[in-house]
Amino acid sequence: MxxxxxxxxxxxxxxxxxxxxxxxxxxxxxxxxxxxxxxxxIHWVRSPACTVCGYPFFGAIEADRECPHCILLRPVFGSGRTAVLLKGAARELVHGIKYRREIHLLRDVRAVLERAKELVEFTAGAALVPVPLHPRKRRERGFNQSRLLAEVLASLSPGGGVEEVLCRTLDTETQTRFDRGERLRNLKNAFAISPDFSLSKRKRYVLVDDVFTTGATLNSCAKVLRSNGAKRVDVATFGHG
Ligand SMILES: [Zn+2]
Ligand SMILES: [Zn+2]
Structure with a gap:
C-alpha cells in the first residue's frame, strides 16, 4: 500500500x-x-441517555430525561451529548493526548467520533465553542485538546465551524490552596468572551470539551455565553467520565 x-x-x-x-x-x-x-x-453511548450529561440509562427506562446528578447541577444549557463512556481505551486516548501530548492519537479519536452518529448529528450546523485553557496551561501543553476535538467534530458534521468565542481569564488550576467550594465560586468568574467576538442570537452554540465529569466547568462557560446574548447553548463531550 x-x-x-x-x-x-x-x-x-x-x-x-x-x-x-x-x-x-x-x-x-x-x-x-x-x-x-x-x-x-469501547462503549458508544446511545439513547436513552441523560439529556444534560449524556450518560446512558441501562435497563427499563425508555425515554431521555435528566439523571439524578444533573438535576442537582441546574444546567443553564439546553442539552448535552457525549460519544462514549470514558473508560478503557477511550480514556487512554484522552489521557494520551492530554497528559503525554500524543497528538497522533487524534486519528483514533476521529475514528471513535465517526461512529458516534448521534453526537455528530447533534453538533451539525452549530458554532462549536471549545472550553478554553488558561494561556499558561495552553503554553505548557502546546495545544488545547478541546479545540482539537472541536475541529474534528466540525470536519465530521456539516454546516458548523469552530468559534473560539471564550477565553479563560483565571488560572483555576493554580488555586489548589482553596477548598472545593471556593474553587467552584472562582470558576464562575474564570471565563469571558474573547476580545473581538460578539455572539449572535440566531446561532446555536455547542460547547465542546473532552470529558463531562461534574459539569461545573461547562455550566460556567454556558453562563458566560447566555449572559452575553446567546439564546441557544448546548454541550458536546467526547466522553462521560
Ligand atoms: Zn446527567
Ligand atoms: Zn488493545
Whole structure:
C-alpha cells in the first residue's frame, strides 16, 4: 500500500501498538493505535441517555430525561451529548493526548467520533465553542485538546465551524490552596468572551470539551455565553467520565 513519507516517519516515531494493551496493531484500519479487541470494548453511548450529561440509562427506562446528578447541577444549557463512556481505551486516548501530548492519537479519536452518529448529528450546523485553557496551561501543553476535538467534530458534521468565542481569564488550576467550594465560586468568574467576538442570537452554540465529569466547568462557560446574548447553548463531550 502506498504510504506518504510523513506517514512512514510517523510509523518510525510511533510504532503501531495498541495504546490500551500494547499489542501490535497490524492492519491499517480506521484505528491506527487501538487493536480490534480494545475497540470492541469501547462503549458508544446511545439513547436513552441523560439529556444534560449524556450518560446512558441501562435497563427499563425508555425515554431521555435528566439523571439524578444533573438535576442537582441546574444546567443553564439546553442539552448535552457525549460519544462514549470514558473508560478503557477511550480514556487512554484522552489521557494520551492530554497528559503525554500524543497528538497522533487524534486519528483514533476521529475514528471513535465517526461512529458516534448521534453526537455528530447533534453538533451539525452549530458554532462549536471549545472550553478554553488558561494561556499558561495552553503554553505548557502546546495545544488545547478541546479545540482539537472541536475541529474534528466540525470536519465530521456539516454546516458548523469552530468559534473560539471564550477565553479563560483565571488560572483555576493554580488555586489548589482553596477548598472545593471556593474553587467552584472562582470558576464562575474564570471565563469571558474573547476580545473581538460578539455572539449572535440566531446561532446555536455547542460547547465542546473532552470529558463531562461534574459539569461545573461547562455550566460556567454556558453562563458566560447566555449572559452575553446567546439564546441557544448546548454541550458536546467526547466522553462521560
Ligand atoms: Zn488493545
Ligand atoms: Zn446527567
Amino acid at each position: 502506498f504510504k506518504t513519507q510523513v506517514e512512514n516517519a510517523i510509523d518510525l516515531l510511533y510504532p503501531r501498538s495498541c495504546v490500551q494493551c500494547g499489542d501490535a496493531v497490524e492492519e491499517r484500519g480506521p484505528f491506527p493505535h487501538l487493536c480490534p479487541p480494545c475497540v470492541r470494548r
